[in-house]
Amino acid sequence: MAKKQGALLVLACALPGCMVGPSYERPTPPAPQTLRDTAAVTTVLRITHEAPWDRWWEVFKEPRLDALVELARSQNRDLRAAVARVHAARALVREAFGPLLPLISANGSYAYQKQSPNATFLGAGSTFKPANVPFDLVQGTADMSYELDLWGRIRRGWESATGDALATEEDEKNVEITLVADVAQTYFDLGQAEADLEIAREAVSLRTRTLQLVKGRVDAGLAAELELRQAEGELATTAAQVPDAELRRQVAEHRLAILTGRAPDVHFQGKAPAAFDLPPEVPVGIPSTLLERRPDIRAAEARYFARNSGVGEAIANYFPQVTIAGRFGYASVDINAIARPTAKLWSIGPSIHIPIFEGGRTKAFVDERQARKDEALANYEQTVLRAFGEVADAIAGISAHAQVRDRQAEAVKAETRAVELANIEYDQGLTSYLNVLDAQRTLLTARQALVRAQRQLLFDLVALEKALGGGWTAIPGDDAAPKEKEH
DSSP states (O other): OHHHHHHHHHHHHHOOOOOOSOOOOOOOOOOOGGGTOOTTOSEEEEOOTTSOTTOGGGGGOOHHHHHHHHHHHHHOHHHHHHHHHHHHHHHHHHHHHGGGSOEEEEEEEEEEEOOOGGGGGGOGGGGTSOTTSOEEEEEEEEEEEEEEOSSSHHHHHHHHHHHHHHHHHHHHHHHHHHHHHHHHHHHHHHHHHHHHHHHHHHHHHHHHHHHHHHHHHHHTTSSOHHHHHHHHHHHHHHHTHHHHHHHHHHHHHHHHHHHTTSOTTOOOOOOOGGGSOOOSOOOSOOOGGGGGGOHHHHHHHHHHHHHHHHHHHHHGGGSOEEEEEEEEEEEESSGGGTTSGGGEEEEEEEEEEOOOOOTTHHHHHHHHHHHHHHHHHHHHHHHHHHHHHHHHHHHHHHHHHHHHHHHHHHHHHHHHHHHHHHHHHHHTTSSOHHHHHHHHHHHHHHHHHHHHHHHHHHHHHHHHHHHTTSOOEEEETOOSOOOOOOO
16 A cells, blocks of 8 residues: 555656646737937947946936935835835745645644444444444544646646736836936926026016116106006016926925925925036937837736736646645544554545536636736737837937027027117117017026926936836947847
């Protein structure tokens, strides 16, 4: 009998079984040709798999921004939640792997019982005691059960859990990249609000001095009351921009505080958008393989892998399930005799479950898993297409807003000179004050537009960094498309 027991255990370990269900084939999404061409790039700015994805903000060379990013990475609650989800997903992988190993347990029991005279064959104690006499029954056993994964149902489940865990890890990276982008853009918003506030206050000061000048001219009979009322209205309109800029500055501070894991009662100091040193060149063509660095794309592919394994897990339910169970231990009606050889008990043997009719539940389960796989594939392809779109948008935005910034800088220079000339002509009585007001108003608008263009250009750079999965690596003189790293 011992030989049969050993043979069964060897059989349980020696049958690896097959894997039913579709084998995984990596999807190949379409990539636009315009993003593959890098021949026109003078200095290729290229992503490589070795490049660190988590330091891309350092391109802006701003110590205060660096400090805010590090604080957000350590204190942000959304990122902490994402990390916790990674730990949970990894635990599910270990849980899914458990059924691939034998289940062994120790059990003990004690019962004071009495057998029925009409069913003495049911009780172990009936061979020792009269059927109508109560007796003690003590048992101690070690039990083992092991399902032979003949069709890969358990292994497919483990694969599926592994894919979901990999996707969760990539989700965590994506949360971190998005968090850093939010911190950077909010910091730029703060800088824009402070620059707008400074411009508005300067304009208010200028309007105040101009109003005093007009009052003097009116009192001297050199100007009409209409010019005075126009100056008062322009001062009030300009002064209204101060609280608006102050509000935007406070909102940016509140958002920075929340992003860095603190209550919205912390004050921050920004930096004017014009004060940043921007990268001299940006890529005009991005090879499609670079987008594989994006965590959201890798997460979508991992989920597609998991759903593919889920189809195989469902298909395996069509096939028989074979389980080997064994027990070894002792049982006795006398606790003092529990360790005697005569109290020994053991059993071992297979059991099989063969599905015959289940009302279509297995087929419905397979259909549901196949639909989930189709959904995951569509999500993956959509994620890739969206990624290409974001890269294209960011590159186009940088090109356009760089020109807008340059033109706005020229406009500010021209309008500044126009205000000087208008003031000179007004002082000499050669023009009306309306021309002075128009020149000042136009200059104020031009300065604010320049700040917005500078901030938008910074936003575009952040968007490109984010769209590329976290920055780029500059390789002068290398116009070759990067090769995918082999694993």
